[in-house]
Amino acid sequence: MSDRPAMLRRIRRALAVPGSAHVVREVGTSRPVEAVRASLLPGGASEAERIARFSERCRELKADFLLLDEVSRLPAALAALVEREGFRRIATHRSELTDAACRDLPASVLDTNGGYDKHELERADAGITACDALVAQTGSVLVSSRSAGGRGISVLPPHHVVLARREQLVPDLFAAFELIQRRYASDFPSMLSLITGPSRTGDIERVLVLGAHGPKRLTILCA
Amino acid sequence: MTSAKSEFQERSARVAPDLEHRARMTRQLRLYSTQRAAREGAYGDFQAARRAAGETKWQALMALDRHLLEFSEKLEARGAKVHWAADGAEARAIVLDVLSKRQAKLVVKSKAMTAEEIGLAEALAERGIEVVESDLGEFIMQLRKEPPYHIVFPAMHLSRDEVGELFHAELAAERTDDPEALTMIARRVLRQKYVAADAGITGANFAVAETGMISITENEGNARLGAALPSCMITLVGIEKVLPKLEDLALFLPLLATAGAGQLLTGYNTLYAGPRAPGESDGPEEYHVVLLDNGRSELLADPELRDALRCIRCGACLNVCPVFRNVGGHTYGTTYPGPIGAVLTPSLRQQDGFEHLPDASSLCGACSETCPVGIDLHHHLLEHRRRRAVTDPSPLWHAVFRAYAFVCARPALYERLISFARFGTRLLRWAARIGVAQAARLASERELPEPAALTFRERWRRR
Secondary structure, three states: OOOHHHHHHHHHHHHHOOOOOOOOOOOOOOOOHHHHHHHOOOOOOOHHHHHHHHHHHHHHHOOEEEEOOOHHHHHHHHHHHHHHHOOOEEEEOOOHHHHHHHOOOOOEEEEOOOOOOHHHHHHOOEEEEOOOEEEOOOOEEEEEOOOOOOOOOOOOOOEEEEEEOHHHEEOOHHHHHHHHHHHHOOOOOOEEEEEOOOOEEOOOOOOOEEOOOOOOEEEEEEO | OOOHHHHHHHHHHHHOOOHHHHHHHHHHHHHHHHHHHHHHHHOOOHHHHHHHHHHHHHHHHHOHHHHHHHHHHHHHHOOOEEEEEOOHHHHHHHHHHHHHHOOOOEEEEOOOHHHHHHOHHHHHHHOOOEEEEOOHHHHHHHHOOOOOOOOOOOOOOOOHHHHHHHHHHHHOOOOOOOHHHHHHHHHHHHHHHHHHOOEEEEOOOEEEOOOOEEEEEEOOOHHHHHHHOOOEEEEEEEHHHEEOOHHHHHHHHHHHHHHHHOOOOOOEEEEEOOOOOOOOOOOOOEEEEEEEOOOHHHHHOOOOHHHHHHOOOOOHHHHHOHHHHHHOOHHHOOOOOHHHHHHHHHHHOOOOOOOOHHHOOOOOOHHHHHOOOOOOHHHHHHHHHHHHHHHOOOHHHHHHHHHHHHHHOOHHHHHHHHHHHHHHHHHHHHHHHOOOHHHHHHHHHOOOOOOOOOOHHHHHHHO
């Protein structure tokens, strides 16, 4: 049924028609990224600024952001969270940060590496994942199917906990897409997602409700 | 005889005087305007961002053939299958074929205006495939068996009580009018569907040529779930959605969120690059992307109206349109309502009968002013009218305007006649008072102006 040549032919024929003066645009071939960047929201020039901005965005988005002094404190911070929230079943995956932090948790652990039973993931109280980056400009967490345990773990359990290092905080979306290109260009993961706050909806009278389908809560532990 | 035009008139006459409808629309859309204005203020230079986005979309369209090829080759290299559909019938056949090969019985679908455009859900239901709309607004509208009211806020016209009644009647849920409790009812129902579904169908916001990826923007996470758990994923995307480079998203994602819903960034902005890759823990075995033309290449051949293909479907022009606010989304009877719908529909539907839509505009220009990619919408509405005046001239209006021109070129005659107008207005008011049907209807819909005692010319002479 694939009708590629015919469709492309129609498009080329259409493009051969000259545009009217009213709609034709002068298109500069090289629009400097810096000019576009300056027209958007700032990300922060220093690490302190980026942290301040990210934490402010998290407040607006109703995400919890906890900044720790050093990476060695992550396991204790996570254990305290698990206890406080009363998680009995958690889902996680193999990575440097999650391995260290999930070793001795007082909860049963589902490892998504190599595949998992989706009914079991549906019953998990929380998904605990690493990430590719945090974005100061927008308060987003960048995850991918390779860095964060697949597609389902960050969106099916009712609470998503992200473990990150300070160095992973990038200023803005341009930097995030640069990072994706640098890290993966030869072999992209099948999914990359910018998560900005917990799942939300305003579909009933534009009243904000968290946890429409995905996580009702998003916690970011950063060291 | 009922035509699309007479239906439009009949429905707008019913909805426009509905004060409750008006209050609800005004409240929600005012909230949108306030939030959006606050967001725009936080940009370094929102107008510069708009200009950059408008140019990028133009650039993308002017090399559409190359971008589509690059997109499809890059995406297929990772094991996805790209299908090319010239129209709705072909696209429906492709999706049906994929689903029947997998013997799919249950499909979870996230928001896709292209699917509305080609009647996909109905076609699947006819073949006995259950389609569950997973976006909350779309889920509500599916239970009501109605099309979406707005391209971004599908159930914006309903009150919480109406949704509560609906869930009580259709889902046997406990009665409540609390939006949070209602959302949790839908959450409960839908979570079971994601786990059980054989396939997930999505729309797309952008197709990135450089890397061969589909970009989907959503707040709820329903598209992400539909793309994570079922073993087959299908994305339906209009050919005009291409962006040349991955980094273009750094501009378009915030712009779409701000223009569409007054947000800084939408909750989930996700790139899909193929089916589950080796070593990954989940994701579909099969990923199909259907590139849909359905009248778009015809529009691209139009020297003027091709401009409308830059639309990113943010819905901002609906939100600010005084006609949309008053007549509501269903009155149009089209997939895309509001100003952009009036520009696109006559071309995309590939059928006659919607030429009246460009008349449903006050030409106030609020749509052009708000469009994040700078589509000159009210200019295009006028262009539609201009063309119709040529292709379908009205002898009556020709006569009226010839007479008008004749009078206006003769000041003495004009002055004589204008004094009759004063008398005419009085006559009309009197006719309305004694109940002449036509005049009474006019007076019931608007206040008839009090005629001035003296015309401008008379006052000027006496000054």
